[in-house]
Amino acid sequence: MSFAKRIDSAIMKAIAEGQTAPSPAKLAEALHYAVTPGGARIRPTILMSIAAACGDKHPRLADAAATALELVHCASLVHDDLPCFDDADTRRGKPSVHKVFGEALAVLVGDSLIIMAFEVLAKAAVDAPERAIACMRVLAARSGMPNGICAGQGWENETQIDLSAYHAAKTGALFMAATQMGAIAGGQEGEQWEELGARIGEAFQVADDLRDALYDEDTLGKPVGQDDLHGRPNAVTQLGVDGAIQRMRDILGGAIASIPKCPGEAMLAAMVTAQAEVLTPIKWRADQAAKIAGE
């Protein structure tokens, strides 16, 4: 089965288990709404790729870890979209959860998804309890306080921001969770995979800056320019579009260099290289092609 099918099937199974009757119908519907459409499922795909590259020793745990990671990511999107945070009307090209179901259900959706994430890992622990627990510890550390995405959001409420801690928590945390949980489920130790996750996270942040600069809200399916309000350095503002593209490619070069020794090392390097293409906005590539054609 492809990674995409494995991930989608595992996520849908988790959501279905949260809807066994009798359960409150609107909250059940809102949970499903919050995790669909899947889109690229970038974080769980990275996780699965690394589990596979490490030998995919515990495939059921890899499925669970990928699901748990995506559920926490979706929870963070639902809560971040709330009026007290970004007050976003749209997400993934459709109305945000609180716009459709109201604020109370949006809060409950986030809470339920976080709990479900750890439940999925606990349920998958039968085969390899120590590895499942290691995955939970990584997921908790990358989600909560003081180093996870909650901390990242928390920094936005401070007047004095520790920029390095803020960036790591806000943009890197769930990518580090992806590489580390993937390695753990695959059969390796998680620690040595932190750098790869951090670098991929950085590259995605630059790619986000590029998309915000090159596209409008309709194309992105979410409001643009949200992050600039919080003083986070923007790669395009600092380096220009071409400079930011070069920066992103440099970061991904560093990511490739950081890949630990594993059976699928070459496959992973190829995957990261391919990401550089995927993350380069089509509009920029079209502009480049037009420039060359005009020369």
Next chain:
Amino acid sequence: MSFAKRIDSAIMKAIAEGQTAPSPAKLAEALHYAVTPGGARIRPTILMSIAAACGDKHPRLADAAATALELVHCASLVHDDLPCFDDADTRRGKPSVHKVFGEALAVLVGDSLIIMAFEVLAKAAVDAPERAIACMRVLAARSGMPNGICAGQGWENETQIDLSAYHAAKTGALFMAATQMGAIAGGQEGEQWEELGARIGEAFQVADDLRDALYDEDTLGKPVGQDDLHGRPNAVTQLGVDGAIQRMRDILGGAIASIPKCPGEAMLAAMVTAQAEVLTPIKWRADQAAKIAGE
């Protein structure tokens, strides 16, 4: 060490670990604010009592389970107090978290506490991984969807309420988590301890109805009469004050009868009997005494 000291020390350790520098100071402060003052710590005390009655085989896990349960309970209070739910200005006799720190931080406090709950259990898993995982499964089932306190809150957004599922999720879930996690940490299986938790939960609900009927907001430190809005049957409305007291004592009698065989069976029965006294409002006892004196 007394249960109260063990619980308080374990909770404060978890909160302190979430504040290792650098971390966003306001969110860190809000986390501490949300779990203090401790008050009765009813749920973790029940958990510890049952772990002790079962033999306290894994004391570190009992500490972690008690902490995790209280953190989830505190998270639910913080989110329930939000304007989109109960819009409560006070909690435990002081301003609610969102009143002091704002809504965004209140959302993050709840999220961080839920994550911390599972992290605490994962960290304590070293000694007894299978038992820690069993505790996590119980905690998740009693917190999330479809049977946990999130589901309980979710029912309040439905026009057609399944009253039995709603009561079990809203008032019973965390008490069932307390008895089951206590038993698991203590060395027994959790299943047979479900009924005791359910009955204690029922008794506390009747005690809540009594307190709402007999005391005002200033005495309780929280708004009164919130639950009646959602069509939950109120024991005092149905049975009168004296009838509700009798009902509560009957429920606790059933709770005692349901206690599974364990080394500390007699101690637990005595504890539940003592709870009947604690849960009987002082005002009612004073009124009874006055009646007798006047006869």
